Amino acid sequence: xxxxxxxxxxxxxxxxxxxxxxxxxxxxxxxxxxxxxxxxxxxxxxxxxxxxxxxxxxxxxxxxxxxxxxxxxxxxxxxxxxxxxxxxxxxxxxxxxxxxxxxxxxxxxxxxxxxxxxxxxxxxxxxxxxxxxxxxxxxxxxxxxxxxxxxxxxxxxxxxxxxxxxxxxxxxxxxxxxxxxxxxxxxxxxxxxxxxxxxxxxxxxxxxxxxxxxxxxxxxxxxxxxxxxxxxxxxxxxxxxxxxxxxxxxxxxxxxxxxxxxxxxxxxxxxxxxxxxxxxxxxxxx
Ligand code: PDD
Numbered sequence: 482x483x484x485x486x487x488x489x490x491x492x493x494x495x496x497x498x499x500x501x502x503x504x505x506x507x508x509x510x511x512x513x514x515x516x517x518x519x520x521x522x523x524x525x526x527x528x529x530x531x532x533x534x535x536x537x538x539x540x541x542x543x544x545x546x547x548x549x550x551x552x553x554x555x556x557x558x559x560x561x562x563x564x565x566x567x568x569x570x571x572x573x574x575x576x577x578x579x580x581x582x583x584x585x586x587x588x589x590x591x592x593x594x595x596x597x598x599x600x601x602x603x604x605x606x607x608x609x610x611x612x613x614x615x616x617x618x619x620x621x622x623x624x625x626x627x628x629x630x631x632x633x634x635x636x637x638x639x640x641x642x643x644x645x646x647x648x649x650x651x652x653x654x655x656x657x658x659x660x661x662x663x664x665x666x667x668x669x670x671x672x673x674x675x676x677x678x679x680x681x682x683x684x685x686x687x688x689x690x691x692x693x694x695x696x697x698x699x700x701x702x703x704x705x706x707x708x709x710x711x712x713x714x715x716x717x718x719x720x721x722x723x724x725x726x727x728x729x730x731x732x733x734x735x736x737x738x739x740x741x742x743x744x745x746x747x748x749x750x751x752x753x754x755x756x757x758x759x760x761x762x763x764x765x766x767x
Contacts, residue, residue: 485562487555487595492562495596504592506575510631513537518600518726519560519568525761529689537628546574546591555595563597569727571596573630603731608754611734611746612648616712617641619652619660626683638663649723658709660684662723666691669710670720670749680707690724697756703749720747730754
């Protein structure tokens with residue numbers, strides 16, 4: 482079935498020439514985005530995604546392109562027209578189109594694009610066996626808490642991970658501390674059995690999955706420590722995992738080619754993955 486996109490008020494075939502050449506997203510990466518999942522026909526954590534969208538827009542001095550409720554309706558309608566029960570819905574809001582000039586004119590009309598694709602969540606084998614990550618210097622800008630479409634360093638890091646046969650690249654700051662993955666948040670379980678992830682700062686994106694997993698851990702008596710961890714600590718950790726809307730809670734069993742503990746997904750990770758799957762009503766996929 483032909484895929485349908487929403488572009489500035491119209492529903493068009495995905496391949497349509499619908500984006501304006503002088504759109505600032507295209508010319509300057511002057512825009513923000515969200516990726517929301519739909520499982521069994523229901524949007525998951527939509528409010529948290531829209532909260533983050535509002536924060537990203539505000540940080541870039543951009544207005545909401547339409548009232549929040551209307552945006553929710555556009556997301557639903559685009560999803561409905563694509564008839565994919567389990568989907569990833571991509572929303573991009575750019576500052577708008579205008580004569581190319583670095584400084585932006587006031588009162589530009591934001592441009593909005595929504596696309597839908599079938600979700601490809603981790604397979605049962607990936608969940609059971611875990612995945613590998615590599616570590617790389619974090620070469621991104623200083624405001625990674627904004628979900629900006631300017632993703633070139635993330636793209637290059639992910640490509641290096643793929644070339645190394647790994648799922649993800651964990652990015653490392655000047656102090657040797659892991660910030661996050663190129664498109665996911667990074668976690669370990671430390672020697673005291675605590676679940677550790679970096680506290681929110683400008684070096685990481687506040688993942689929606691991260692927030693849900695933190696809530697679940699706390700509600701289920703799993704001790705959490707919000708602190709940065711080093712690459713060395715990760716190499717020696719009891720367990721490691723990553724989280725994102727599309728990767729869910731995914732065990733990390735090797736870092737830079739070295740096994741994490743015995744090289745098998747850890748028990749706390751599996752428990753969190755289970756709690757998350759139950760909370761989001763995810764079926765395990767084979
Ligand atoms: N990526 N950190 C970065 C840099 C990300 O790009 C993402 C999400 C996350 C996890 O956020 P969340 O749990 O809200 O998905 C962390 C999305 C899925 C993407 O770029 O496709």
